[in-house]
Amino acid sequence: MSDMPDTDFTQRFIFDERDVRGEWVALDASYTAVLDRHPYPQPVATLLGELMAATSLLVGALKFDGLLILQARSQGPIPLLMVECSGDREIRGMARYEAEQISDDATLEQLMPGGHLTLTIDPIKGQRYQGTVDLDGANLSECFTNYFVQSQQLNTRFWLDAKDGKARGLLLQQLPRDRQPDDEEREESWQHVVALAGTLKPEEWALDNETLLHRLYHEDAVRLFDIQPLKFSCSCSRERSGNALVSLGEQDAKALVEECNGQVEIDCQFCNERYFFDATDVAQLFAGGGTDAASDTRH
Numbered sequence: 524m525s526d527m528p529d530t531d532f533t534q535r536f537i538f539d540e541r542d543v544r545g546e547w548v549a550l551d552a553s554y555t556a557v558l559d560r561h562p563y564p565q566p567v568a569t570l571l572g573e574l575m576a577a578t579s580l581l582v583g584a585l586k587f588d589g590l591l592i593l594q595a596r597s598q599g600p601i602p603l604l605m606v607e608c609s610g611d612r613e614i615r616g617m618a619r620y621e622a623e624q625i626s627d628d629a630t631l632e633q634l635m636p637g638g639h640l641t642l643t644i645d646p647i648k649g650q651r652y653q654g655t656v657d658l659d660g661a662n663l664s665e666c667f668t669n670y671f672v673q674s675q676q677l678n679t680r681f682w683l684d685a686k687d688g689k690a691r692g693l694l695l696q697q698l699p700r701d702r703q704p705d706d707e708e709r710e711e712s713w714q715h716v717v718a719l720a721g722t723l724k725p726e727e728w729a730l731d732n733e734t735l736l737h738r739l740y741h742e743d744a745v746r747l748f749d750i751q752p753l754k755f756s757c758s759c760s761r762e763r764s765g766n767a768l769v770s771l772g773e774q775d776a777k778a779l780v781e782e783c784n785g786q787v788e789i790d791c792q793f794c795n796e797r798y799f800f801d802a803t804d805v806a807q808l809f810a811g812g813g814t815d816a817a818s819d820t821r822h
Contacts, residue, residue: 530549530550530551531549531550531552531553531752531754531755532548532750532751532752532753533546533548533579533580533583533750533751533753534546534547534548534732534747534748534749534750534751535747535748535751536732536736536745536746536747536748537745537746537748538716538740538743538744538745539743539744539745540702540743541702541703541712541743542697542699542700542701542702542703542712543695543696543697543712543713543716544695544698545693545696545716546580546583546584546693546694547691547692547693547732547735548576548580548690548691548693548694549689549691549732550576550579550614550689550690550691550753551688551690552754552755553575553753553754553755554572554575554685554688554689554690555688556755557571557575557615557616557617557755557793558688560793560794560795561795563618563620564620564622564625564627565627566601566625566627566629566634567601567604567618567620567625568685569685569686570601570604570631570634570635570663570685571604571606571616571617571618571685572685572686572689572690573662573663573683573684573690574595574604574606574616574663575606575614575685575690576683576684576685576690576691576692577593577606577663577667577681577683577692578591578607578614578616579608579614579692579753580681580692580693580694581593581642582608582610582612582753583751584694584696585644587610587644587646588610588646588648589609589610589644589646589647589648590607590608590609590610590643590644590645591607591609591610591642591644591645592605592606592607592641592642592644592645593605593606593607593641593642593643594641594643595635595638595639595640595641595663595666596635596639596641597634597635597636597637597638597639597658598636598637598638599624599633599634599635599638600620600621600625600629600633600634600635601618601619601620601621601625601634601635602619602620602621603617603618603619604617604618605617607758608753609756609758612751612752612753612754613753613754613755613756613758614753614754614755614756615755615756615757615758615793616793617792630661631658631660631661631662631663631666632661635658637657638657639655639656639657639658640656640658641653641654642654642655642670654670654674656670656674662683663681663683664682664683667679667681667683668680668681671696677696677697678696678713679694679695679696679697680694680695680717680720681693681694682721682723684725684728689728689729691728693720693723695717695720697709697713716740716743719739719740720739722739723735723739733747757791757793757794757796761798764789764798764800765800765808767789768787768789768800768805768808769808769809773809776805776808776809777802777805780800780801780802780805785801785802786799786800787799787800787801787805
């Protein structure tokens with residue numbers, strides 16, 4: 524699968540005369556890779572694409588080594604949306620859903636009633652961070668905007684869009700006081716850039732970022748930085764699946780093989796990869812032999 528940087532990337536921009544920065548995201552190949560692995564109904568695919576776009580924007584903004592995980596949970600027809608993106612900018616996503624309860628015109632509130640959004644930053648070094656807010660917006664763009672207002676006390680706005688195998692997103696965020704020391708001037712400036720971003724039309728998401736920026740902010744001095752590529756990648760492996768069996772304990776793992784008629788199947792919920800373990804494989808795992816010489820993995 525192609526991971527060409529001109530189809531999957533984030534790109535930062537900054538206003539030279541305002542205390543505001545922005546970030547674009549475009550996901551084509553990576554979003555398509557996720558959809559190719561699961562036949563999601565359109566409303567599920569749309570929400571998952573928007574969540575992938577939001578995750579990518581946050582990875583671009585936070586700059587850390589480790590893993591960023593976004594989970595949206597509810598008691599409704601979509602009980603789980605989950606996206607992970609590494610500091611190396613490798614992204615994957617999945618959803619759980621009840622297809623018979625989902626209509627094409629369903630709102631976020633109907634699909635995920637009483638839902639909440641959890642953001643987890645799991646750095647390689649340093650302390651794990653987790654924050655949770657209610658899914659209290661009309662759409663995911665509003666929910667993420669509300670999340671930052673509540674948890675970060677920063678003026679932040681998200682615009683997210685996903686359709687036809689393409690996910691897009693825009694983030695605007697007010698920077699600490701620098702170019703605009705006056706409170707009133709800062710507020711007017713923020714409202715100005717947000718209002719112009721709000722004029723973005725659905726069909727304009729297909730334009731390149733330079734053209735989009737010019738359309739929105741042609742009267743402003745804006746600097747566009749280099750693109751930062753993203754790609755789809757799943758971190759599942761036969762070794763990790765074997766470790767999951769080892770964590771059960773030898774007695775329970777052997778019993779599980781018997782219950783499964785001699786072969787345990789472990790599926791990756793993200794990429795649909797399947798790993799099979801028979802009694803010989805399990806014995807080898809607990810003898811410390813690892814998974815190298817185990818049964819073939821099937822796709």
